Amino acid sequence: MKTQVVIIGAGPAGLLLGQLLHLAGIETVIIERQSQEYVLSRIRAGVLEQGTVNLLHEAGLGARLAKEGLVHHGFDLAFGTQILNINLHQLLGKEVTVYGQTEVTKDLANARSAAHLTTIYSAENVSITGFDSNHPKVQYQLAGKTHEIDCDFIAGCDGYHGVCRASIPQNAIKEYERVYPFGWLGILADTKPVQEELIYGNHPDGFYLCSMRSPTRSRYYLQCTLDDHVNHWSDERFWQTLQSRLPENLQAALETGPSIEKSIAPLRSFVAEPLRFGRLFLAGDAGHIVPPTGAKGLNLAVSDVRYLSWALMEYYQEKNESGIQHYSQRALARIWKAERFSWSLTNLMHQFPDMSGFEKKMQIAEFDFLMSSESAQRAIAENYVGLAY
Structure with a gap:
C-alpha cells in the first residue's frame, strides 16, 4: 500500500488531522492499535477553546457541537471560603464550550467513515522506519498478517506511550518532565x-x-x-468528600447518584523537543502532556494539528517546505505557554504534601492578588480561552 501521509493514532488529534488533510485533497491512512469501540469509549476532558471550536467548524464538524455544546462565559476559582469568578466574556469578549472529548472523537470518526477513508483499527506490532530519509515506511500486523505502507510523511498522534516517540534515537530528542505528587479521582454521573x-x-x-x-x-x-x-472510593464516600470541600452555599445544591465511570489519573507536565525528525512529526500527547488543570490537553493537540495541517498543505499545494521546517518551533512556542499556565494553576489550586509554611503563604498571596487585580484576571482569562495560533 502507498499513501501520502500515514497517521499513527485514531484519537482526536489523528482523526482531525486526517479530516483536514482530506478536505485539502491529501491522501491519508490512519493506523490505531486499539479497537474502534475502545477508542470511542474513552472518557476524557471536554472544555474547548474558541480556536478549537472554530477549527472543528472549519473541518465540517460543527453541527452537533453547535447544538449540544454548552457555551460558558466564565468559571470560578474557589480558595477556601473565597470565590473569584473569571468572567471571560466581560474581560475579553470571548468564551469556551463544554463538549466532551468522547463526542469530538465520535464526530470525527463518523465523518471519516462517511468519506470512506481508510482507518485500520486493532493494528498490532506497529513499527516505523525510514523517517530520516525520503521514503518512510510503516509496518503493522492485522489478523496475523504483516502489512507495509510506503508514504511521504508519518504523523505520530499515538499518545504518550505510542511507538512514534519511542522510535526516535535517544540522542536526537530531549525530554522535560514534572511529575506531581498527587492524582485526580474523577467520576461521571447522570x-x-x-x-x-x-x-x-x-x-x-x-x-x-x-x-x-x-x-x-x-x-x-x-x-x-x-x-x-478507585476501589477505596465508594460513591457515597466520594459524594461526602466532595460536599465537604464545596463552598457552603453550594453544599445543599449537590445532587448525588450512582457513578457511570470512576478513575484515577496521575498528573504530570511533559514536553519532548523537537517535534519533527525528518519526515516524522509528533502531535498531541505523543509530544507533550499537561496536567488537566486549565483544560489544555485536547486544545494543545488541536493546535499542533492546525500547524501540521498547514505545513503539509503548503508542501503539497505550493511545493513549499517552510511550514514543515518550522512546525516544531511554532508548535513548541504555544505548547510551552500552555504548559506554564497549567503548571501555574496547578501550583495555585492544589495541596502539596511537602508544602512549607512559606509556600502556603505564597498561594494565599497569589490568590489575593488575583482577587484584587483585573489585569491578573484578564491574564488568566486570556490563557484559559486559548492563545492565538
Whole structure:
C-alpha cells in the first residue's frame, strides 16, 4: 500500500488531522492499535477553546457541537471560603464550550467513515522506519498478517506511550518532565451539575473540580494520593468528600447518584523537543502532556494539528517546505505557554504534601492578588480561552 501521509493514532488529534488533510485533497491512512469501540469509549476532558471550536467548524464538524455544546462565559476559582469568578466574556469578549472529548472523537470518526477513508483499527506490532530519509515506511500486523505502507510523511498522534516517540534515537530528542505528587479521582454521573459554571477549588483537604458534560451529566474530580485506588472510593464516600470541600452555599445544591465511570489519573507536565525528525512529526500527547488543570490537553493537540495541517498543505499545494521546517518551533512556542499556565494553576489550586509554611503563604498571596487585580484576571482569562495560533 502507498499513501501520502500515514497517521499513527485514531484519537482526536489523528482523526482531525486526517479530516483536514482530506478536505485539502491529501491522501491519508490512519493506523490505531486499539479497537474502534475502545477508542470511542474513552472518557476524557471536554472544555474547548474558541480556536478549537472554530477549527472543528472549519473541518465540517460543527453541527452537533453547535447544538449540544454548552457555551460558558466564565468559571470560578474557589480558595477556601473565597470565590473569584473569571468572567471571560466581560474581560475579553470571548468564551469556551463544554463538549466532551468522547463526542469530538465520535464526530470525527463518523465523518471519516462517511468519506470512506481508510482507518485500520486493532493494528498490532506497529513499527516505523525510514523517517530520516525520503521514503518512510510503516509496518503493522492485522489478523496475523504483516502489512507495509510506503508514504511521504508519518504523523505520530499515538499518545504518550505510542511507538512514534519511542522510535526516535535517544540522542536526537530531549525530554522535560514534572511529575506531581498527587492524582485526580474523577467520576461521571447522570446528575444535575452543582452550578452552571465550572469550579476549580483549593480546599485544605485538597483540590476539587466541578464540571459537566451536559445539563444532566456531571463530571467531578477530587485530589487524591498517587497510591490511592478507585476501589477505596465508594460513591457515597466520594459524594461526602466532595460536599465537604464545596463552598457552603453550594453544599445543599449537590445532587448525588450512582457513578457511570470512576478513575484515577496521575498528573504530570511533559514536553519532548523537537517535534519533527525528518519526515516524522509528533502531535498531541505523543509530544507533550499537561496536567488537566486549565483544560489544555485536547486544545494543545488541536493546535499542533492546525500547524501540521498547514505545513503539509503548503508542501503539497505550493511545493513549499517552510511550514514543515518550522512546525516544531511554532508548535513548541504555544505548547510551552500552555504548559506554564497549567503548571501555574496547578501550583495555585492544589495541596502539596511537602508544602512549607512559606509556600502556603505564597498561594494565599497569589490568590489575593488575583482577587484584587483585573489585569491578573484578564491574564488568566486570556490563557484559559486559548492563545492565538
